[in-house]
Amino acid sequence: MKNIIISGLVILILALVSFSQDLTGEDIIQKVNELINVQTSYGKAKMIIITSSGSKRTFIYESWSKNKGEKNLVRYLEPIRVKGQTILMLNHSDDIWMYFPRTQRVRKLASHSKKQKMQGSDFSYEDMGSGDEFINDFSPKRLKDEKMEGHNCFKLELTRKPDSNISYSRLIMWVIKENFYPVVIDYYEKHNPSSQEKRLVQSDIRIIDDIPTAMKMVMFNENDNTQTEMELLEVKYNITLEDSMFTERELKK
Amino acid sequence: MKRFIYLMIFLICFLPFLNAQDKLEIFGYFESQALASKIKNNFYQLYTNKLRVDLKSQISKNITFAANFDYITYHGKTQWDILEFLSSNITSKIPQGMESFYVIPFSNRHFLDNAYIKMRFKYFDLIVGKQQISLGTGYVWNPTDVFNIKDMLDPTYEIPGHNAMRMDIPLGAASSITALYSPGDNWKDSAKMIQFEGRISHFDYSLIAIEKIWRFHDYTQFDYEILNFSEVSEKRQLLGGSMAGEFLGLGIWAEYGYNKMEKSKDFCELVVGLDYTFDFKTYILLEYYRNTFGKSNYEDYDLNDWMRLFTAEQKAISRDQIYTLIQHPATDLMTIGLSSFISISDSSFTLAPVFNYSLSDNAEIIAYLNFSFGREGKISGKNMGNGGMIRLRIYF
Numbered sequence: 001m002k003n004i005i006i007s008g009l010v011i012l013i014l015a016l017v018s019f020s021q022d023l024t025g026e027d028i029i030q031k032v033n034e035l036i037n038v039q040t041s042y043g044k045a046k047m048i049i050i051t052s053s054g055s056k057r058t059f060i061y062e063s064w065s066k067n068k069g070e071k072n073l074v075r076y077l078e079p080i081r082v083k084g085q086t087i088l089m090l091n092h093s094d095d096i097w098m099y100f101p102r103t104q105r106v107r108k109l110a111s112h113s114k115k116q117k118m119q120g121s122d123f124s125y126e127d128m129g130s131g132d133e134f135i136n137d138f139s140p141k142r143l144k145d146e147k148m149e150g151h152n153c154f155k156l157e158l159t160r161k162p163d164s165n166i167s168y169s170r171l172i173m174w175v176i177k178e179n180f181y182p183v184v185i186d187y188y189e190k191h192n193p194s195s196q197e198k199r200l201v202q203s204d205i206r207i208i209d210d211i212p213t214a215m216k217m218v219m220f221n222e223n224d225n226t227q228t229e230m231e232l233l234e235v236k237y238n239i240t241l242e243d244s245m246f247t248e249r250e251l252k253k
Numbered sequence: 254m255k256r257f258i259y260l261m262i263f264l265i266c267f268l269p270f271l272n273a274q275d276k277l278e279i280f281g282y283f284e285s286q287a288l289a290s291k292i293k294n295n296f297y298q299l300y301t302n303k304l305r306v307d308l309k310s311q312i313s314k315n316i317t318f319a320a321n322f323d324y325i326t327y328h329g330k331t332q333w334d335i336l337e338f339l340s341s342n343i344t345s346k347i348p349q350g351m352e353s354f355y356v357i358p359f360s361n362r363h364f365l366d367n368a369y370i371k372m373r374f375k376y377f378d379l380i381v382g383k384q385q386i387s388l389g390t391g392y393v394w395n396p397t398d399v400f401n402i403k404d405m406l407d408p409t410y411e412i413p414g415h416n417a418m419r420m421d422i423p424l425g426a427a428s429s430i431t432a433l434y435s436p437g438d439n440w441k442d443s444a445k446m447i448q449f450e451g452r453i454s455h456f457d458y459s460l461i462a463i464e465k466i467w468r469f470h471d472y473t474q475f476d477y478e479i480l481n482f483s484e485v486s487e488k489r490q491l492l493g494g495s496m497a498g499e500f501l502g503l504g505i506w507a508e509y510g511y512n513k514m515e516k517s518k519d520f521c522e523l524v525v526g527l528d529y530t531f532d533f534k535t536y537i538l539l540e541y542y543r544n545t546f547g548k549s550n551y552e553d554y555d556l557n558d559w560m561r562l563f564t565a566e567q568k569a570i571s572r573d574q575i576y577t578l579i580q581h582p583a584t585d586l587m588t589i590g591l592s593s594f595i596s597i598s599d600s601s602f603t604l605a606p607v608f609n610y611s612l613s614d615n616a617e618i619i620a621y622l623n624f625s626f627g628r629e630g631k632i633s634g635k636n637m638g639n640g641g642m643i644r645l646r647i648y649f
Contacts, residue, residue, distance in 0.1 A: 051585045057614055079614035080280050081648040095455055102411050105387040108457050108497035110504030112530040120585045120611065165502060167532045190532045226585050248450075249378065249423050 025140030028154050031180040032173075033135050037068035038211060040241045044077075044234040049121045052225040059119050060233070064241055069132075071246040082119065088251045092132065093125070099251045106248060115167050122198060122219040122228040126167055127187075137164040138171065148174035149183050149201065160190075169193040179212045181205055196222050209237040281306040281321065282648045290640030292337050299359060300328040305366075312370075320368035327359040335563055338637055340630035343556055354475055354482070357563060367414035377422040383414040386433065388448075388461070389508045389524075390497040393576045394542040394568060396510035396522030397493040399465050400435075400444070402565045405576070405594055406605055406623060406642075417444075427452035435465075442466050456498035461510075463491040469567065472560035482560075488515035504528040512546075520546040522568070538578040547572040551599035551631045571632045573597040586611040592621075594633065601627020601634055615648040 042064050049057040060078040065071065072089040076082045084101035096109040114126040126133075134140075138158035146155045153174040160169050170193050172186040183205075187198040198221050202214030217230040244250065286301040307321040335355045336344045347355070369382030389395030393408045401412040417435040424430060428451040435444035444465035451458055467489040470482040493510035508524040526540035548554060549572045561567035575597060580590035588609040595602040607621040622641040625633040 049585050055586065057586070057611060079648070081615050081617070083280070091455075100409075103387060103409065104385045108390070108504075108506070110499040110502070110528065112502055112504060112528075115530045115532060115534065116536065117534060117582055117585075120582060122585075224585070243426060247423065247426050248429070249421070 023142070023154070025142040025156050028142065028156060028175055028180065029134050029138075029140040029158065029173075032175055032182055033132060035180050035212065036182075037132070038065070038237045039068060040237070040239050041065045042234075042236045042239055042241075043232055046231045046233055047119070047121055047123075048229045048231075049119070050227050050229070057120065059121075064245060066241045066243075066246060071243075073246055073250065076119075086251050087125075088246060088248070089125075090246060096125075097248065097251060104252070106251060111165075122221040122224075122226055123230070124167065127198075127200070127219065133166065134158060134171075137161055137166040143172075145177075146174065149203065151176040151178070151183055153177060153183060166190075168197070176205075176212075179205075181212045181214065183214075198222060208235055211237050276312070277308060277310040279306065279308055280649060282646050284644055284646040286642060286644040288640065288642045290638045292638035293636065295337070297330040297333075299330050299333075301359075302326045302328075315373040317371040317373075318369075319371070321366050322363065323366045324363040326361045331359040333357045333359070335560065338563075339556075339559055340634070340636060342630065343554075343559065346556065351475060355472070355560070365414075369414075377420055380417075380419040380421075383416050384419065385412050386415050386417065386419075386435075387412065390457075390459075390495040390506040390526075391508045391524040391542075392506075392526055392538060392540050394508075394522070394524050394540065394544075394574075396508045396524055396544075397459075397461050397463070397491065397495055399463055399467070399489060399491055399510075402568050406592075406621060437466060454498075456496055458494065458496040460494045461491070462493075463489075465489050465491075469561055470564070472557050487517060489513070502529070520544065522546070533581075535579065535581045537580075538576075540576045542569065542574045542576070544569045544572060544574075547598065549573070549598045551601075551628075554630065571596040571598045574632075580607070596627075596632040599627065599631040601625070601631035603633040603637075612645075617646055619644045619646070 042062070044060070044062050047059040047061070058079065059076060059082065061074055061076045063072060063074045070090070070092055072093070073086065075086045076084065086099040088097045089095070093114060094111055096111065096113060097106055098109055099106050115124055117123070118125055118128065137160060139161055141157045141159065143155040143157055146153055153176055156173045156175060158171040158173060160166055167190055168187045169190050170188045173182050174184040175182050181202070183202050185200040186196050187200070189195045189197045198219055201218045201220070202216070204215040205212050206215055207213070213232065213235055215232045219228045221227065282305050284303045286303070288299045288301070290297050302325070304324040305321055307319070309317065309319045311317055333356065335357060336347070336352060365383065367383050367385060369380050369384040372379045386398070386400045388398040388400070393403060393405055395401070395403070400415055403412070404410055415435055417433050419431065419433045422430045428449070431446070431448040431450070433446040437443040444463065446461065446463040448459055448461040466486050468484060468486045471485050472482050474483040476483045490513040491510050493508070495506070495508040497506040499505065504527060506526045509521065511519070511521045513519050523543045524540060526538065528536065528538040530536045546567070547569045548558070551571070554570055558567070558570040562570050573596070575595040576592065578590060578592045580588055583589045590607040592605045592607055593602055603623055603625050605621045605623045608619070610618045612618060620641065620643040624639045625635055625637040627633040627635065629636045
């Protein structure tokens with residue numbers, strides 16, 4: 001009986017190993033994409049910018065997302081200087097509007113504004129992810145598996161597609177084998193594929209509503225020697241969000 | 254001063270009570286600003302302290318009350334003699350003894366800038382009271398905005414409130430109709446506006462019609478009875494539109510307004526702009542503005558043109574202008590940039606290096622210098638002087 005159980009386990013492990021070895025870069029990035037693009041979500045996050053001199057700036061914002069990242073609304077809560085500033089992103093961030101409560105003005109922004117730093121942080125709006133950019137903007141290639149941040153990981157190289165306007169030439173991504181969560185991403189400069197610009201490390205991964213979620217993210221800027229920490233204070237998935245939430249009327253609420 | 258004290262007493266007594274309702278938010282900012290200018294051989298400085306107190310309360314799920322009070326004190330040179338900025342061929346025509354009338358005073362003031370109630374119904378929003386009216390897609394100039402004139406050196410500064418009733422009716426996810434009525438002495442003197450906003454593909458657009466009485470002064474006629482220059486008013490009917498979108502990766506916008514005037518010649522205004530952010534985070538913006546009310550020959554600028562420009566009664570006196578801005582985040586906390594105004598019509602320009610630094614989460618410094626390059630009598634003529642501004646703002 002014991003032998004049967006051991007044989008069964010060996011077969012199962014071999015099957016899993018064989019399954020993970022069979023996965024191509026496309027398969028893995030597809031699974032990553034499915035995992036990070038939840039149907040609907042709500043999050044409240046704290047963002048701390050740490051400059052090279054050690055100064056800190058703290059922001060708190062709420063965000064709502066619908067249709068797997070196709071519609072997004074981000075509203076700043078703190079500090080008071082930016083409170084009420086709201087960003088509406090539709091069509092996977094192809095259409096962006098920003099509302100400034102002090103002037104009560106809504107400004108339509110072109111997609112190039114995604115390259116701008118998010119409140120001066122090391123995250124650009126582009127880095128915050130909007131839908132299918134890992135699939136649409138990059139071609140994946142599987143590299144040799146590696147251990148990263150204590151996890152057994154698939155290692156992928158994502159190279160920018162020629163027609164993409166994304167700000168990076170390539171990404172190196174470590175994806176946890178167990179749950180397909182991208183634990184570390186290295187970003188390389190657009191015009192110098194050998195020069196690393198930033199590294200994103202995601203940690204404190206918890207299962208929330210059956211979905212693995214990193215409660216902490218740190219973006220290290222290798223060029224400027226700065227870093228930005230992002231901490232999720234609250235997160236909910238697969239909630240009911242009306243389409244009317246993602247309109248100019250809601251933007252100015 | 255008495256009124257200020259009464260207001261403070263009111264705030265001190267009344268606000269804690271309102272705060273107890275647990276729904277009232279009190280916030281705002283204090284800013285201290287120094288403005289310096291070297292005109293000909295004179296150096297002037299004007300210091301401003303401004304306290305803005307905002308109140309906001311969610312009265313119920315669908316009703317919001319918001320208001321703000323401004324308290325502003327001025328120090329230093331608080332009487333600016335406009336004639337110092339003007340060329341001798343204009344000042345020489347001013348009758349003797351009238352020179353002292355061409356002075357813009359900066360007097361301490363406190364006022365209720367905005368105070369309105371916003372009601373949200375199922376099919377529309379209604380805003381009643383003194384409120385900001387932001388119109389158009391232009392960054393520096395807004396041809397469709399007959400309510401406000403932006404400061405060219407500081408175009409994102411908040412605009413003053415106007416007493417109005419405004420109704421916004423959403424028509425689906427991407428369209429809406431806005432109707433606005435700003436009461437005057439009677440229906441005829443009141444401003445009326447209707448605007449349709451929509452979206453085609455990745456482009457937003459709007460069509461707008463406004464009727465408003467345009468009030469300005471004749472700065473060649475002094476009325477000794479009211480001790481001010483004579484007021485002139487004229488009905489202005491505007492038909493216009495705006496759009497904003499993206500083309501070849503560039504952000505683009507345009508705005509147009511045709512102004513039918515009751516007495517004077519009709520005129521039109523046009524703005525076309527574009528912007529772009531490079532991968533290295535540098536941001537550029539360019540905006541072209543044409544106003545056929547302006548003049549194409551600087552020798553035609555007269556006293557009324559200059560005075561109306563300085564007193565913000567008129568958007569421009571030069572027919573064609575360009576604004577440019579280049580901005581770069583030098584560090585996580587500091588942004589540096591350079592803006593310029595080029596008056597194509599009179600071949601003069603102003604350069605303004607700008608600087609923004611975040612001192613803490615709720616404190617920032619904004620500064621700019623301005624240098625004028627042009628012959629005397631032009632929009633950016635050397636007689637406009639060189640100078641700068643530094644502003645420290647603390648939010649609470």
